[in-house]
Amino acid sequence: MSATRLKHVDTLHVAFGVDEKYLHPMAVTIASIVESNPGLELVFHVFIARISPASRTRLEQLEHLCGRPVHLHLVDELAEIKDPGGGKGQAHISKAAYIRLLIPEALQDVTERVLYLDADILCTGEISELSQLDLGASIAAVVRDAGARSKRAGLERKGFALADYFNSGVLYIDIPRWIASGISGRALEKIVDPALNLRYSDQDALNIVLDGQACFIDRGWNHQYGLTGKLKKGKAEMDVPPSTRFVHFIGPMKPWRSWNPHQSKELFLKYQALTPWAGAALDEGFTPREIYVYSRFMYRLMFRQGRWLSGLLWYGRFLRWKHGPSA
Template sequence: MSDTATKNINALHVAFGVDENYLHPMGVTITSIIENNLALDLVFHVFISAISSVSRARVEQLEGLFSKPVHLHIVDELVDVKDPGAGKGQAYISKAAYLRLLIPEALKDVSDRVLYLDADILCVGDISGLLRLDIGDTIAAVIRDAGSESKRVGLIRKGQVLTDYFNSGVLYINIPRWITERVSERALEKIADPALNLRYSDQDALNIVLDGKVQFIDRVWNHQYGLTGKLRKGKIGMDVPPSTKFVHFIGPMKPWRSWNPHQSKELFLKYQALSPWAGECLGDGFTPREIYVYSRFMYRLMFQQGRWLRGLIWYGRFLHKKYMVGY
């Protein structure tokens, strides 16, 4: 894959921190970005601790298919990057917990700005405006979290008083300022602090460390979309504002489930069909949380359609999860 030695100041650098399980949705995310921004000079960076030969080949296909650089950063090979978890009693924290925290140091000689994205995001609009965004002397441009107030209150109970609370799934990072402020190291100190016992781990930690040092931008850059809530209400159509740039599928339910009745699955498949993962089977398993939400959706749908027997079967599954599992 491409060499990262040359600094390209005119490109938009986009970075991901994933494990093997999220390479497929990440590939679809990258495809959605390219398809909606064909004229944009894009450079992608994938940070991962280990990758199979099959997945590596898929990432290489992704670069060849779109003629866009895709740099693969194997964490264990980043010998020149200071491990933010080393030497401070944090060795027990897995690499997966701080992959995004490695990104600024690793890319400091490549770009002054990098857009970090979670892999459960789809791009649905023109993102060239980020290159014109003036974030001044702030450390990052961020978007308010959908549950900001409750999460902020939760941290207040731990003695951490914040002015606001952002979602860490989309971060437009000012790399020099991030490094100067030692954001990665300080965030890991918060994660490792047993007295804090942070519920949302690195997201909470980043909010504590970056409080008052970020620029909040419009939610079109991180439209947080909870499929759990949509299905609870029986809503299966995509309903995002036309100005949306990124749809972020927060929560335990994701669009790439084969049984997903929501229109988000069709959106995911649209971009998957254009990617090296075209034709790949979607996951068909359920987590306990997913079967609870899905069974609730299905029994209500069956009753609405007058399919009473099927509705009762699904209602029984819903009650089992509700009272036996404790949802």
């Protein structure tokens, strides 16, 4: 893959921290960004602990297909970067738990700003204005979490009265300020503190250490979309505002489930077709929660369509899974 470029003010650097399992959806995220922003200068950075030869080849193919640099950063090779998990009492924390905390220091000689994204996101809008965003004195631009009220209350019970609470799936980071404030190290201290026992781990920790130092931007930059809730309400169509730039599929259910009856699967497949994973089989797995939600969705759909026998069969499955050992 391409050698890392020097800083360029007109280039938007986008970084991911993933494991091998999430390379496929991450590639689809990248394709959606490029397709939605054909004229934008983009550089992608993939941080991962281990990668197979086959996946490395696919990333090289992705770079060619998208026409944008895709830089691979192997976490175990970042020896010159201080390991935030290497301190006393932190040995039990896996690299996957703090991989995104390595990103700012790893890229400090490459760019002054980086957009971090989770890999369960699809881009549906134009994002060039992000490069011109005035952060003021803030360390990062963030979007309020959909469950901010309850999560703030949870942290308040632990002694942290936060001004607000953001979702950490989309972070636009000012790297020099982040490093100067020691955000990564301070966040790790909170994550590994057994007395805190943070429910949302690194997201809680980042909210604590960035409290008052992050600027909140429009929800369209991180439209948190719960597929489980949509299906429970019988909704199968994509219903996001036109101003949405990033759709973030929060919760356990993702658009790349093969059985997903929601329109999000078609959107995912549209962008998958632009990657080296074109034609790849989608995930066929069910979690117990998904079995319950899916059967409920299906019996209600059958009844609405007047397909009474099919509806009764699905209702029987719903009751079995609802009251059975896996429900």
